[in-house]
Amino acid sequence: MPLEKATITNVDKNETFNVLFNPTEYTLKKRTPWAEQRVLGLDAPAASFTTGQRMELSMELFFDTFEQKEDVRTHTQKVETLLMVDPDKHRPPLCLFTWGEFQFKGVLEKLDQRYIMFLEDGTPVRAKLNVTFKEYTTTFEQLQRQPRQSADRAKRRIVRKGDTLSLIAHREYNDASEWRRIADYNRIEDPLNLEPGTELVIPPIT
Numbered sequence: 242m243p244l245e246k247a248t249i250t251n252v253d254k255n256e257t258f259n260v261l262f263n264p265t266e267y268t269l270k271k272r273t274p275w276a277e278q279r280v281l282g283l284d285a286p287a288a289s290f291t292t293g294q295r296m297e298l299s300m301e302l303f304f305d306t307f308e309q310k311e312d313v314r315t316h317t318q319k320v321e322t323l324l325m326v327d328p329d330k331h332r333p334p335l336c337l338f339t340w341g342e343f344q345f346k347g348v349l350e351k352l353d354q355r356y357i358m359f360l361e362d363g364t365p366v367r368a369k370l371n372v373t374f375k376e377y378t379t380t381f382e383q384l385q386r387q388p389r390q391s392a393d394r395a396k397r398r399i400v401r402k403g404d405t406l407s408l409i410a411h412r413e414y415n416d417a418s419e420w421r422r423i424a425d426y427n428r429i430e431d432p433l434n435l436e437p438g439t440e441l442v443i444p445p446i447t
Contacts, residue, residue, distance in 0.1 A: 247340035267300035278417040289416035296376040
């Protein structure tokens with residue numbers, strides 16, 4: 242099989258260039274943080290999911306032009322331009338890293354350049370670049386890829402002994418800080434005075 246070359250594309254300008262040498266490895270990282278909500282009377286904070294974080298793609302890229310006796314920066318500067326703000330779009334360009342069937346769409350967030358070989362006149366001819374791309378997807382693309390299945394309808398709940406609006410919000414929304422939404426919807430003036438047996442309407446989060 243012919244060698245498949247890794248490429249980077251400036252999506253905004255539709256310009257693609259090779260990375261000269263394929264990376265020996267790459268790393269994908271993603272975190273999904275959960276926020277902690279302090280709720281009176283609990284042994285530990287309630288945890289609620291807010292939003293995920295973008296996937297990261299990082300790798301080391303190798304560039305060598307020693308045999309050609311050419312300035313290696315003619316290649317590395319193509320990567321560097323992916324950090325520069327486009328004067329028309331007022332942001333750096335979107336990028337697409339492609340290697341065989343693997344594709345990663347994102348923005349270049351971090352670039353460390355090391356020049357490690359030079360000609361007698363000081364011209365750099367070998368470089369190692371550590372790059373980190375961060376995933377870029379629009380809200381529409383995310384919902385198209387993973388549609389939300391559950392309907393978000395108002396519910397009715399009966400207040401039980403020991404209930405607080407924070408506890409109810411944590412049970413219904415997985416977010417204790419949403420207690421005010423329930424209080425406002427049910428016109429509760431004193432959230433600390435909940436009578437057991439009271440029927441509450443739990444409004445949807447839209």
